[in-house]
Every structure is written in structure tokens, then in C-alpha cells.
Amino acid sequence: MFTIYNLLIVDDEKEIREGLSTVEWNELGIRAIGSASHGLEALQFISENSIDIVLTDIRMPFMDGIELMNLLVERYPFIKIVILSGYSDFSYAQKAVAMGAVDYLLKPTQLESLFQTFERLVSKMDAVKQEELRKAVLLRKEMILTKFLREEFIVQLLNNQISLDEMEQRASEGEVILDSSDYVVAVIRLDRISLQKEKYSEKNMKLITFSLDNILNDVWDKKEHGYHVVNPENAECYLLAKKEIPESEWVQVKREIRKVTGLLRSTISIAVGTGAQEVVNIHCSYDSASRLLVQTLEEDTIVHHKGNVDTEESASRSHINIPNYVFVDKKEDSVIIQKCKQYINNNFQRSITLKEVAAHVFVTPSHLSMLFRVSGESYIQYLTKQRMNKAVELLKDAKYKVYEIVEMTGYSDQTYFTEIFKKYTGKTPLEYRSKPD
Known part of the structure; x- marks a missing residue:
């Protein structure tokens, strides 16, 4: 095994949760680290813990298995989902598989069937490139x-x-x-x-x-x-x-x-x-x-x-009082700004703060902010310009999807990226891609 995979069990029946928790998951390279009685509780648990696999029932209060699966696919696409269903829910189970669930198990679940399902799943997960997992974690x-x-x-x-x-x-x-x-x-x-x-x-x-x-x-x-x-x-x-x-x-x-x-x-x-x-x-x-x-x-x-x-x-x-004058050593400050710009150029593809850049050149954030303004543009204006220039370059290559360009230019929200891009170019990313300047 390349790694141990964390499992979350979701079922509104306490006996089933407890029974599944006692399975010798370690033999499959899996660790059952928690259980939840409905989808809402499962989502909260996932927001606070690293989960690789979710084994979930379909019919539950507050949020059922289908709704939970929809949200997991949207927010945590790297999580693998196995559906638990009774015979009466078989059509739901088939729908879930069509939506992206890796498999389904019928209640009452036989241990042999359970092991076969998860052996296949672990084998597929082991084949996933470690770099792809690393990128998902970083994002x-x-x-x-x-x-x-x-x-x-x-x-x-x-x-x-x-x-x-x-x-x-x-x-x-x-x-x-x-x-x-x-x-x-x-x-x-x-x-x-x-x-x-x-x-x-x-x-x-x-x-x-x-x-x-x-x-x-x-x-x-x-x-x-x-x-x-x-x-x-x-x-x-x-x-x-x-x-x-x-x-x-x-x-x-x-x-x-x-x-x-x-x-x-x-x-x-x-x-x-x-x-x-x-x-x-x-x-x-x-x-x-x-x-x-x-x-x-x-x-x-x-x-x-x-x-x-x-x-x-x-x-x-x-009102904020601003001094009428400020003493600057233009030569030294020019060197600091150049170092900052180089650091930004090398790191703008990820989340980067003024505090981090200031620490890199050993000045306070407020002092660095002032130095940027004196140089003719603010820290944010320079950072945004570098990101937008890169976005324009990437949009000219059809192999990159917009959401990939969002990540590659240091943003996490596509809507926010689109608004900034439109302010910068006068077009949305899709408009620019179809009719570049």
C-alpha cells in the first residue's frame, strides 16, 4: 500500500455504524476514523478532518446520501464515495453510481462483498499519482x-x-x-x-x-x-x-x-x-x-x-491622519522593491500576502506598503498585474480550462477571478478566449 486511507461511515442507524466500525479495515489499508448519523453531520466532520472515502446510507434525516454526494462531488471531488442501500433504494443506488459513486453495497451487507468492493477501490486509489493528491491538498x-x-x-x-x-x-x-x-x-x-x-x-x-x-x-x-x-x-x-x-x-x-x-x-x-x-x-x-x-x-x-x-x-x-512627508532612501528602497517584485513573480501562482513578502525582505508590512505606493503602484496593483498577465497568456492556450487558470494564477474563487479579469481586460475569460486582443 502507498498510504492509509481515512474512512467516514454515515448511517442513521446506530447499530449499522457500530457494526461497520468494528470491521478489520486495517487489513485493506483503511482506517475508520469517524461516523456520522446524517449528511449534515458528515459534512461538518469532513470540514475538520482529512477524509479519503465516505461509506454512506441513502435515506437519512436532515440531509440524505444523494444530497451529501452532490455536495461532496462539488466541494471535495477527491473523496471516493461508496453507497449503502436497501433493496427498496436500489434505483437510488444506481443513480448515485451514475453521478460518480464508485460502487454500492446492498443491506444487509456481507463481509465478503464489503471486502471485495473496498479492495477494488483501494487498488484504484493506490494508482493515483501522488502529485495529483498533493495538488488537491494544497488547493x-x-x-x-x-x-x-x-x-x-x-x-x-x-x-x-x-x-x-x-x-x-x-x-x-x-x-x-x-x-x-x-x-x-x-x-x-x-x-x-x-x-x-x-x-x-x-x-x-x-x-x-x-x-x-x-x-x-x-x-x-x-x-x-x-x-x-x-x-x-x-x-x-x-x-x-x-x-x-x-x-x-x-x-x-x-x-x-x-x-x-x-x-x-x-x-x-x-x-x-x-x-x-x-x-x-x-x-x-x-x-x-x-x-x-x-x-x-x-x-x-x-x-x-x-x-x-x-x-x-x-x-x-x-478619517486616518497621514503624515505630510516621509523620508525615504531611494537607492535602498529601490533594491527592496526589486527583491519584492522578484519574490512576487516567483510565487504569485499561490496565495501570497503582503506580510509574507515583507518578511522576505525584512521590513514591516506597513513600510513595504508605503514603499510600493512611492514607487508608483500599490502592492496589490503589482500582484494583480502579474497574475492577470499570466492569465492572459494561459487563456491563449486552449488546453487549459478556466478553472485551471484560476488555480495557476493564485486564486481560489472563479467568480472573484472573473470579476478581476474583466476589470483588467474589459472582458470575461471566455470572451477573451474567443476574441483576444
Whole structure:
């Protein structure tokens, strides 16, 4: 065997989970490292652990095996899936195999059949090139890092803890585009938690926040309304909208969250803050939404704070004093910038931060940011230019798919990449490929 493969067992029947966990998996080069009672719990486990194979039932509460498989194929395409099914679910099992499941097992499962299925699977997995596995792991790490940087940046925006100087840099690192003139922040609460009518165990709270994060990713971020963050302490959700959101969309968000009401054991309330025309005033919209939610004792409601932020008053509170002059040693700084540019040129194909580049040349991030501006372009402008030039070059070669070019130029989100590329060239990647300049 080249490696030991981690297995997750998913079945809503405790006896089956326990029975499968006792199988001598080590004889096959497999280690059963966990079990879950439904698809939602399985997804949470997979987000926190390295899983190679999922053995899953079809009929389960909250999220069944088919829905789980759809999400795994989308988010973790390297995970192999084996379906468990009863005779009555045989047609579902066949559908699952057509969708990408490597095999299916009928209940009650015979040990010999189980071993034969997994021997074939392990043999195929051993044949996969190690380089392909390494790339998948690296990509996943980059996606996790980008998500962390994005959420950190959004939280700083909401709490007015970021300077204008840092704004462009942090937005780029988190793959956040803030080019709107109409922002609004909404806060979603689980009424039973916020009004102290319900207490949850740490395990249930993690499952709840994980579920909310997934739902909002589908009904908010993927619809390009904006960005979201879920508070792991109290399951409050903060939604940053980059455009005016009609009432019907807020209702839809609420409806989607209600689908897991059995898990949440709570009604949901949403408070929509004041509008903000400037990025520096986003925190005012968040403040107004938070205050409105505190004042709203009625449960299961959607409330709006009417009006816009007073931009002049808010801008004066957010003003950053910048010195009128700064001493620079042009010769030394020129050498530093050249070293930085060379480092960027060699590493832009992966996630790279200003902090990392600054450490490479032994200066502080703020000092390096200033040196770049003095040189005529910001750090982000230079990094983006190198990535876009490479993207243009790669698009001229038809053997590369767009999603591959996204990865090869240091991005993890194809939508974000497309927006940046269109700003840079005036065309989407597909438009450019069909009609290059």
C-alpha cells in the first residue's frame, strides 16, 4: 500500500455504524476514523478532518446520501464515495453510481462483498499519482486560508477596525470585491439563543454554525449578493450586501435557514441596517442593524432600519491622519522593491500576502506598503498585474480550462477571478478566449 486511507461511515442507524466500525479495515489499508448519523453531520466532520472515502446510507434525516454526494462531488471531488442501500433504494443506488459513486453495497451487507468492493477501490486509489493528491491538498489549504482571511476582513469592516491604507490589501488577500456605492449590513439571530430561551451543547453549536455557514454560502455568496460571516459563539450571522436587496430575497434567506429548524430548535429574526454609500461607513450599517435587533423582542420577524448613513459625520470619525512627508532612501528602497517584485513573480501562482513578502525582505508590512505606493503602484496593483498577465497568456492556450487558470494564477474563487479579469481586460475569460486582443 502507498498510504492509509481515512474512512467516514454515515448511517442513521446506530447499530449499522457500530457494526461497520468494528470491521478489520486495517487489513485493506483503511482506517475508520469517524461516523456520522446524517449528511449534515458528515459534512461538518469532513470540514475538520482529512477524509479519503465516505461509506454512506441513502435515506437519512436532515440531509440524505444523494444530497451529501452532490455536495461532496462539488466541494471535495477527491473523496471516493461508496453507497449503502436497501433493496427498496436500489434505483437510488444506481443513480448515485451514475453521478460518480464508485460502487454500492446492498443491506444487509456481507463481509465478503464489503471486502471485495473496498479492495477494488483501494487498488484504484493506490494508482493515483501522488502529485495529483498533493495538488488537491494544497488547493484545499489555499481555499481554507482565503476563507479565513475573508471572514477576518469582513469582521474588521463591521467593527471599523481597519484603516483605509489596509483596505485594498486585505480585500485582495480575502478575495473580496468592494466596488459598490450601495452597501447594507444585516444581522440574523436565532431567537432562542439570543433571547436566552435555549442552551446548546458545544457539539450542537458547532453543527449549527457549520450548517448556517453552508446555507448562506449557497443563498447569499453564490448569488453574488455579497459576503457573510457566522459567529461561532452565538450563531449570529452577519451579511454584507453590495447592492439593494429586495424584501423577497430576505424572505428567501429566512426560508432556507428554516429548512434545518429541527436542528436549530429556534425561530429566526433578521435586522437590516441603514444603507451606506462608502466602504468606510459599512460599520455604521452594522451598528444600526445590531441596535435594531436588540430592540426587537418579537420573534420570527424581519425588520428594517430606514434611511442612509450620514456620510460626512461618519467619514470624519473614520478619517486616518497621514503624515505630510516621509523620508525615504531611494537607492535602498529601490533594491527592496526589486527583491519584492522578484519574490512576487516567483510565487504569485499561490496565495501570497503582503506580510509574507515583507518578511522576505525584512521590513514591516506597513513600510513595504508605503514603499510600493512611492514607487508608483500599490502592492496589490503589482500582484494583480502579474497574475492577470499570466492569465492572459494561459487563456491563449486552449488546453487549459478556466478553472485551471484560476488555480495557476493564485486564486481560489472563479467568480472573484472573473470579476478581476474583466476589470483588467474589459472582458470575461471566455470572451477573451474567443476574441483576444
